[in-house]
Amino acid sequence: MTSLAVTKQGRATRERIVRGAAELIAERGAAGTSLDDVRAVTGASKSQLYHYFGDKHGLVGAVVDFQCATVLGLQARALGSVNDWQDLERWAELMATIVEDHGARGGCPIGTLAAALSDTDDGLRTSLSEAFRAWSDAIRGALTRLQENGLISADADLDALTTITLSAIQGGLLLAKTSRDANQLRTALGGAIAQLKAHAPAPRTRRR
Template identity: 45%
Template sequence: MSATAETTTTARLTARGAKTRERIVEAAAELMYVRGVGSTTLDDVRTASGASKSQLYRHFANKDEIVRAVIELMGERVIQREQQALGGVSNIEGLRRWRDALVQNNALRHGAYGCALGSFASEVSDHDDVARRALHALFAEWKDLLAGAIRRMQENGKLSAGAPVDELATGLLGAVQGGYMLAQTAHDVTPMGTSIDMALAHIQSLSSG
Protein backbone atom coordinates (compact mmCIF):
# COMPACT_ATOMS: atom_id res chain seq x y z
CA MET A 1 0.00 0.00 0.00
CA SER A 2 1.34 3.44 -0.92
CA ALA A 3 1.98 6.06 1.77
CA THR A 4 -0.85 8.19 0.36
CA ALA A 5 -3.34 5.31 0.43
CA GLU A 6 -2.27 4.37 3.97
CA THR A 7 -2.75 7.96 5.16
CA THR A 8 -6.21 8.10 3.56
CA THR A 9 -7.22 4.82 5.19
CA THR A 10 -5.97 5.98 8.61
CA ALA A 11 -7.84 9.26 8.28
CA ARG A 12 -11.02 7.38 7.34
CA LEU A 13 -10.69 5.09 10.36
CA THR A 14 -9.96 8.05 12.63
CA ALA A 15 -13.03 9.88 11.35
CA ARG A 16 -15.12 6.75 11.86
CA GLY A 17 -13.77 6.42 15.40
CA ALA A 18 -14.57 10.06 16.13
CA LYS A 19 -18.15 9.55 14.95
CA THR A 20 -18.49 6.48 17.15
CA ARG A 21 -17.19 8.38 20.16
CA GLU A 22 -19.55 11.26 19.44
CA ARG A 23 -22.48 8.85 19.18
CA ILE A 24 -21.59 7.27 22.53
CA VAL A 25 -21.32 10.65 24.28
CA GLU A 26 -24.58 11.92 22.76
CA ALA A 27 -26.43 8.80 23.89
CA ALA A 28 -24.89 8.97 27.37
CA ALA A 29 -25.80 12.65 27.68
CA GLU A 30 -29.46 11.99 26.92
CA LEU A 31 -29.66 9.03 29.29
CA MET A 32 -27.81 10.69 32.16
CA TYR A 33 -29.78 13.92 31.90
CA VAL A 34 -33.13 12.11 32.03
CA ARG A 35 -32.30 9.14 34.26
CA GLY A 36 -29.43 10.57 36.25
CA VAL A 37 -25.79 9.51 36.31
CA GLY A 38 -26.26 6.88 39.01
CA SER A 39 -29.11 5.16 37.20
CA THR A 40 -27.32 4.97 33.84
CA THR A 41 -25.11 1.93 33.27
CA LEU A 42 -22.46 1.32 30.65
CA ASP A 43 -24.74 -1.32 29.12
CA ASP A 44 -27.47 1.33 28.85
CA VAL A 45 -25.06 3.63 27.01
CA ARG A 46 -23.85 0.85 24.75
CA THR A 47 -27.39 -0.15 23.81
CA ALA A 48 -28.59 3.41 23.23
CA SER A 49 -25.57 4.33 21.11
CA GLY A 50 -25.49 1.10 19.12
CA ALA A 51 -21.80 0.70 19.95
CA SER A 52 -20.19 -2.65 20.65
CA LYS A 53 -18.48 -3.33 23.95
CA SER A 54 -15.08 -3.15 22.29
CA GLN A 55 -15.94 0.16 20.64
CA LEU A 56 -17.07 1.67 23.94
CA TYR A 57 -13.92 0.58 25.79
CA ARG A 58 -11.73 1.72 22.93
CA HIS A 59 -12.81 5.28 23.68
CA PHE A 60 -13.56 5.16 27.41
CA ALA A 61 -11.83 3.18 30.13
CA ASN A 62 -14.71 3.49 32.57
CA LYS A 63 -17.96 5.27 33.37
CA ASP A 64 -16.21 8.26 34.97
CA GLU A 65 -14.55 9.06 31.64
CA ILE A 66 -17.92 9.00 29.88
CA VAL A 67 -19.43 11.26 32.54
CA ARG A 68 -16.60 13.76 32.06
CA ALA A 69 -17.11 13.72 28.29
CA VAL A 70 -20.84 14.30 28.80
CA ILE A 71 -20.15 17.26 31.09
CA GLU A 72 -17.86 18.73 28.42
CA LEU A 73 -20.56 18.31 25.76
CA MET A 74 -23.38 19.73 27.88
CA GLY A 75 -21.16 22.52 29.11
CA GLU A 76 -20.37 23.59 25.56
CA ARG A 77 -24.07 23.69 24.76
CA VAL A 78 -25.03 25.69 27.84
CA ILE A 79 -22.21 28.21 27.46
CA GLN A 80 -22.91 28.65 23.75
CA ARG A 81 -26.58 29.27 24.53
CA GLU A 82 -25.70 31.79 27.23
CA GLN A 83 -23.16 33.56 25.03
CA GLN A 84 -25.83 34.04 22.38
CA ALA A 85 -28.45 35.15 24.91
CA LEU A 86 -26.28 37.48 27.00
CA GLY A 87 -23.65 38.72 24.54
CA GLY A 88 -25.53 41.88 23.56
CA VAL A 89 -27.41 42.54 26.82
CA SER A 90 -26.75 45.96 28.33
CA ASN A 91 -29.94 46.84 30.22
CA ILE A 92 -32.49 45.33 32.60
CA GLU A 93 -34.93 44.72 29.74
CA GLY A 94 -32.35 42.50 28.06
CA LEU A 95 -31.89 40.54 31.27
CA ARG A 96 -35.65 40.08 31.51
CA ARG A 97 -35.75 38.71 27.97
CA TRP A 98 -32.93 36.32 28.90
CA ARG A 99 -34.94 35.30 31.98
CA ASP A 100 -38.09 34.73 29.94
CA ALA A 101 -36.26 32.49 27.46
CA LEU A 102 -34.80 30.33 30.24
CA VAL A 103 -38.12 29.93 32.02
CA GLN A 104 -40.09 29.28 28.84
CA ASN A 105 -37.62 26.66 27.68
CA ASN A 106 -37.83 24.92 31.05
CA ALA A 107 -41.63 25.11 30.88
CA LEU A 108 -41.56 22.81 27.85
CA ARG A 109 -40.54 20.04 30.29
CA HIS A 110 -42.78 21.35 33.11
CA GLY A 111 -39.56 21.95 35.04
CA ALA A 112 -38.49 18.30 34.88
CA TYR A 113 -34.80 17.30 35.03
CA GLY A 114 -33.54 20.74 36.05
CA CYS A 115 -30.45 22.46 34.69
CA ALA A 116 -28.10 20.11 32.84
CA LEU A 117 -25.04 21.43 34.67
CA GLY A 118 -26.77 21.69 38.03
CA SER A 119 -28.05 18.13 37.82
CA PHE A 120 -24.58 16.77 37.12
CA ALA A 121 -23.05 18.93 39.85
CA SER A 122 -25.37 17.45 42.48
CA GLU A 123 -24.51 13.89 41.42
CA VAL A 124 -20.78 13.89 40.80
CA SER A 125 -19.10 16.78 42.63
CA ASP A 126 -18.50 14.90 45.87
CA HIS A 127 -16.88 11.80 44.38
CA ASP A 128 -15.17 12.89 41.13
CA ASP A 129 -12.85 15.85 41.60
CA VAL A 130 -12.01 16.03 37.89
CA ALA A 131 -15.70 16.40 37.04
CA ARG A 132 -16.20 18.85 39.91
CA ARG A 133 -13.43 21.12 38.65
CA ALA A 134 -14.85 21.02 35.11
CA LEU A 135 -18.28 22.00 36.40
CA HIS A 136 -16.79 24.73 38.58
CA ALA A 137 -15.07 26.20 35.52
CA LEU A 138 -18.31 26.08 33.51
CA PHE A 139 -20.30 27.82 36.24
CA ALA A 140 -17.54 30.44 36.51
CA GLU A 141 -17.78 31.03 32.76
CA TRP A 142 -21.57 31.37 33.00
CA LYS A 143 -21.19 33.81 35.91
CA ASP A 144 -18.70 35.86 33.89
CA LEU A 145 -21.21 36.14 31.05
CA LEU A 146 -23.80 37.49 33.49
CA ALA A 147 -21.20 39.83 34.96
CA GLY A 148 -20.44 41.09 31.47
CA ALA A 149 -24.08 42.04 30.92
CA ILE A 150 -24.31 43.74 34.31
CA ARG A 151 -21.01 45.58 33.74
CA ARG A 152 -22.30 46.90 30.42
CA MET A 153 -25.32 48.25 32.30
CA GLN A 154 -22.90 50.01 34.62
CA GLU A 155 -20.78 51.37 31.78
CA ASN A 156 -23.75 52.87 29.96
CA GLY A 157 -25.06 54.54 33.10
CA LYS A 158 -27.97 52.16 33.75
CA LEU A 159 -26.48 50.89 37.00
CA SER A 160 -24.80 52.63 39.92
CA ALA A 161 -21.03 52.92 39.54
CA GLY A 162 -20.59 51.35 42.96
CA ALA A 163 -22.73 48.28 42.26
CA PRO A 164 -20.80 45.05 43.03
CA VAL A 165 -20.89 43.46 39.58
CA ASP A 166 -19.36 40.07 40.36
CA GLU A 167 -21.47 39.61 43.48
CA LEU A 168 -24.63 40.50 41.59
CA ALA A 169 -23.74 37.99 38.85
CA THR A 170 -23.11 35.29 41.46
CA GLY A 171 -26.46 36.01 43.12
CA LEU A 172 -28.27 35.97 39.78
CA LEU A 173 -26.72 32.63 38.83
CA GLY A 174 -27.65 31.29 42.26
CA ALA A 175 -31.25 32.37 41.67
CA VAL A 176 -31.23 30.55 38.32
CA GLN A 177 -29.91 27.32 39.81
CA GLY A 178 -32.20 27.46 42.83
CA GLY A 179 -35.09 28.22 40.52
CA TYR A 180 -34.33 25.18 38.39
CA MET A 181 -34.36 22.99 41.51
CA LEU A 182 -37.65 24.41 42.79
CA ALA A 183 -39.23 24.00 39.35
CA GLN A 184 -37.99 20.42 39.18
CA THR A 185 -39.54 19.42 42.50
CA ALA A 186 -42.81 21.24 41.73
CA HIS A 187 -42.92 20.31 38.02
CA ASP A 188 -43.91 23.95 37.63
CA VAL A 189 -41.67 26.79 36.47
CA THR A 190 -43.44 29.46 38.52
CA PRO A 191 -40.92 29.30 41.40
CA MET A 192 -38.07 29.56 38.91
CA GLY A 193 -39.51 32.73 37.42
CA THR A 194 -40.05 34.18 40.87
CA SER A 195 -36.49 33.41 41.99
CA ILE A 196 -34.93 35.10 38.99
CA ASP A 197 -37.35 38.03 39.22
CA MET A 198 -36.26 38.71 42.80
CA ALA A 199 -32.60 38.79 41.75
CA LEU A 200 -33.38 41.10 38.83
CA ALA A 201 -35.43 43.38 41.09
CA HIS A 202 -32.41 43.75 43.35
CA ILE A 203 -30.20 44.64 40.39
CA GLN A 204 -32.77 47.17 39.19
CA SER A 205 -32.89 48.71 42.67
CA LEU A 206 -29.25 49.72 42.15
CA SER A 207 -30.16 51.66 39.02
CA SER A 208 -28.42 55.02 38.68
CA GLY A 209 -31.69 56.62 37.72
Protein backbone atom coordinates (compact mmCIF):
# COMPACT_ATOMS: atom_id res chain seq x y z
CA MET A 1 0.00 0.00 0.00
CA THR A 2 0.73 3.69 0.02
CA SER A 3 4.50 3.61 -0.13
CA LEU A 4 4.30 7.38 -0.45
CA ALA A 5 6.17 9.18 -3.20
CA VAL A 6 9.83 8.25 -3.10
CA THR A 7 10.99 9.28 -6.55
CA LYS A 8 11.14 12.86 -7.73
CA GLN A 9 8.60 11.86 -10.36
CA GLY A 10 6.40 10.29 -7.73
CA ARG A 11 6.44 13.39 -5.59
CA ALA A 12 5.53 15.51 -8.60
CA THR A 13 2.56 13.27 -9.37
CA ARG A 14 1.39 13.31 -5.81
CA GLU A 15 1.52 17.07 -5.64
CA ARG A 16 -0.25 17.46 -8.97
CA ILE A 17 -3.09 15.32 -7.65
CA VAL A 18 -3.31 17.20 -4.37
CA ARG A 19 -3.42 20.59 -6.07
CA GLY A 20 -6.13 19.49 -8.49
CA ALA A 21 -8.17 17.83 -5.77
CA ALA A 22 -7.80 20.89 -3.54
CA GLU A 23 -9.27 23.08 -6.25
CA LEU A 24 -12.21 20.77 -6.86
CA ILE A 25 -12.92 20.30 -3.17
CA ALA A 26 -12.74 24.04 -2.55
CA GLU A 27 -15.49 24.67 -5.06
CA ARG A 28 -17.63 21.53 -4.70
CA GLY A 29 -16.91 20.25 -1.23
CA ALA A 30 -15.26 16.99 -0.26
CA ALA A 31 -18.41 14.90 -0.44
CA GLY A 32 -19.32 16.47 -3.77
CA THR A 33 -16.02 15.59 -5.40
CA SER A 34 -15.56 12.09 -6.80
CA LEU A 35 -12.25 10.42 -7.46
CA ASP A 36 -13.21 10.31 -11.12
CA ASP A 37 -13.53 14.09 -11.04
CA VAL A 38 -10.04 14.26 -9.60
CA ARG A 39 -8.81 11.89 -12.29
CA ALA A 40 -10.37 13.98 -15.02
CA VAL A 41 -8.69 17.15 -13.79
CA THR A 42 -5.28 15.75 -12.94
CA GLY A 43 -5.00 13.06 -15.60
CA ALA A 44 -4.13 10.54 -12.94
CA SER A 45 -5.14 6.89 -12.98
CA LYS A 46 -7.04 5.02 -10.33
CA SER A 47 -3.90 3.22 -9.21
CA GLN A 48 -2.11 6.47 -8.64
CA LEU A 49 -4.80 7.78 -6.35
CA TYR A 50 -4.81 4.64 -4.26
CA HIS A 51 -1.07 4.28 -4.41
CA TYR A 52 -0.40 7.70 -2.97
CA PHE A 53 -3.36 8.23 -0.69
CA GLY A 54 -4.69 4.83 0.32
CA ASP A 55 -8.30 5.87 -0.04
CA LYS A 56 -10.50 8.89 -0.51
CA HIS A 57 -10.27 9.83 3.13
CA GLY A 58 -6.51 9.94 2.78
CA LEU A 59 -6.75 12.22 -0.21
CA VAL A 60 -9.08 14.58 1.62
CA GLY A 61 -6.65 14.61 4.52
CA ALA A 62 -3.81 15.51 2.18
CA VAL A 63 -5.91 18.31 0.71
CA VAL A 64 -6.68 19.64 4.17
CA ASP A 65 -2.99 19.68 5.04
CA PHE A 66 -2.18 21.34 1.74
CA GLN A 67 -4.76 24.09 2.13
CA CYS A 68 -3.72 24.75 5.70
CA ALA A 69 -0.08 25.02 4.69
CA THR A 70 -0.88 27.27 1.75
CA VAL A 71 -3.13 29.69 3.58
CA LEU A 72 -0.90 29.78 6.63
CA GLY A 73 2.15 30.39 4.50
CA LEU A 74 0.52 33.39 2.88
CA GLN A 75 -0.89 34.75 6.12
CA ALA A 76 2.30 34.25 8.08
CA ARG A 77 4.23 36.12 5.40
CA ALA A 78 1.73 38.96 5.15
CA LEU A 79 1.27 39.34 8.89
CA GLY A 80 4.96 38.93 9.55
CA SER A 81 5.72 42.26 8.00
CA VAL A 82 3.09 44.22 9.89
CA ASN A 83 4.69 46.88 12.06
CA ASP A 84 2.20 49.70 12.27
CA TRP A 85 -1.46 50.52 11.69
CA GLN A 86 -0.89 51.31 8.07
CA ASP A 87 0.63 47.90 7.45
CA LEU A 88 -2.33 46.27 9.13
CA GLU A 89 -4.78 48.24 7.06
CA ARG A 90 -2.90 47.32 3.92
CA TRP A 91 -3.11 43.67 4.90
CA ALA A 92 -6.88 43.95 5.42
CA GLU A 93 -7.42 45.73 2.15
CA LEU A 94 -5.29 43.19 0.37
CA MET A 95 -7.46 40.35 1.61
CA ALA A 96 -10.63 42.18 0.62
CA THR A 97 -9.27 42.95 -2.81
CA ILE A 98 -8.25 39.36 -3.42
CA VAL A 99 -11.70 38.15 -2.46
CA GLU A 100 -13.25 40.81 -4.63
CA ASP A 101 -11.16 39.82 -7.62
CA HIS A 102 -12.41 36.27 -7.27
CA GLY A 103 -15.99 37.50 -7.46
CA ALA A 104 -16.41 36.96 -3.71
CA ARG A 105 -16.65 33.22 -4.25
CA GLY A 106 -15.11 30.42 -2.27
CA GLY A 107 -14.12 32.35 0.81
CA CYS A 108 -11.41 30.86 2.97
CA PRO A 109 -10.51 27.28 2.03
CA ILE A 110 -9.78 26.45 5.66
CA GLY A 111 -13.01 27.98 6.87
CA THR A 112 -15.07 26.13 4.29
CA LEU A 113 -13.40 22.82 5.08
CA ALA A 114 -13.83 23.45 8.80
CA ALA A 115 -17.55 24.12 8.43
CA ALA A 116 -18.05 20.93 6.47
CA LEU A 117 -15.68 18.48 8.13
CA SER A 118 -15.61 19.47 11.80
CA ASP A 119 -18.75 17.50 12.53
CA THR A 120 -17.84 14.60 10.28
CA ASP A 121 -14.28 13.61 10.95
CA ASP A 122 -12.51 14.23 14.21
CA GLY A 123 -9.03 13.76 12.82
CA LEU A 124 -9.53 16.38 10.16
CA ARG A 125 -11.24 18.63 12.68
CA THR A 126 -8.10 18.48 14.77
CA SER A 127 -5.91 19.38 11.80
CA LEU A 128 -8.11 22.35 11.02
CA SER A 129 -8.21 23.43 14.64
CA GLU A 130 -4.44 23.25 14.62
CA ALA A 131 -4.36 25.44 11.51
CA PHE A 132 -6.54 28.04 13.21
CA ARG A 133 -4.21 27.95 16.16
CA ALA A 134 -1.21 28.57 13.91
CA TRP A 135 -3.08 31.39 12.20
CA SER A 136 -3.81 32.84 15.63
CA ASP A 137 -0.12 32.68 16.40
CA ALA A 138 0.66 34.71 13.30
CA ILE A 139 -1.93 37.30 14.25
CA ARG A 140 -0.73 37.44 17.83
CA GLY A 141 2.78 37.94 16.51
CA ALA A 142 1.68 40.98 14.56
CA LEU A 143 -0.22 42.37 17.52
CA THR A 144 2.77 41.81 19.78
CA ARG A 145 4.89 43.81 17.38
CA LEU A 146 2.33 46.61 17.41
CA GLN A 147 2.41 46.49 21.16
CA GLU A 148 6.19 46.65 21.23
CA ASN A 149 6.04 49.62 18.92
CA GLY A 150 3.85 51.37 21.45
CA LEU A 151 0.73 51.27 19.31
CA ILE A 152 -1.22 48.97 21.58
CA SER A 153 -1.27 49.48 25.32
CA ALA A 154 0.75 47.07 27.39
CA ASP A 155 -2.20 45.80 29.39
CA ALA A 156 -4.34 44.85 26.40
CA ASP A 157 -5.45 41.21 26.27
CA LEU A 158 -3.70 40.11 23.09
CA ASP A 159 -5.14 36.60 23.19
CA ALA A 160 -8.67 37.92 23.19
CA LEU A 161 -7.89 40.47 20.48
CA THR A 162 -6.37 37.70 18.39
CA THR A 163 -9.49 35.56 18.62
CA ILE A 164 -11.63 38.57 17.83
CA THR A 165 -9.56 39.32 14.75
CA LEU A 166 -9.66 35.75 13.46
CA SER A 167 -13.41 35.63 14.07
CA ALA A 168 -13.84 38.78 12.06
CA ILE A 169 -11.83 37.28 9.22
CA GLN A 170 -13.81 34.05 9.14
CA GLY A 171 -17.19 35.63 9.72
CA GLY A 172 -16.49 38.33 7.18
CA LEU A 173 -15.39 35.80 4.58
CA LEU A 174 -18.51 33.72 5.15
CA LEU A 175 -20.83 36.70 4.81
CA ALA A 176 -18.92 37.92 1.78
CA LYS A 177 -19.13 34.65 -0.08
CA THR A 178 -22.76 34.12 0.79
CA SER A 179 -23.84 37.57 -0.32
CA ARG A 180 -21.24 37.75 -3.08
CA ASP A 181 -20.18 41.10 -1.68
CA ALA A 182 -16.59 41.63 -0.60
CA ASN A 183 -17.56 44.74 1.31
CA GLN A 184 -18.96 42.60 4.07
CA LEU A 185 -15.42 41.38 4.63
CA ARG A 186 -14.08 44.94 4.41
CA THR A 187 -16.50 46.06 7.07
CA ALA A 188 -15.74 43.13 9.34
CA LEU A 189 -11.99 43.65 9.07
CA GLY A 190 -12.41 47.38 9.52
CA GLY A 191 -14.31 46.66 12.71
CA ALA A 192 -11.56 44.40 14.00
CA ILE A 193 -8.93 47.06 13.32
CA ALA A 194 -11.01 49.76 14.96
CA GLN A 195 -11.26 47.48 17.95
CA LEU A 196 -7.48 47.12 18.05
CA LYS A 197 -6.97 50.84 17.75
CA ALA A 198 -9.31 51.36 20.67
CA HIS A 199 -6.54 49.77 22.72
CA ALA A 200 -4.00 52.37 21.70
CA PRO A 201 -2.16 53.64 24.79
CA ALA A 202 -3.83 56.68 26.27
CA PRO A 203 -0.70 58.41 27.74
CA ARG A 204 0.70 61.78 26.68
CA THR A 205 2.65 60.85 23.52
CA ARG A 206 0.37 61.76 20.69
CA ARG A 207 1.09 59.38 17.83
CA ARG A 208 1.96 60.77 14.42
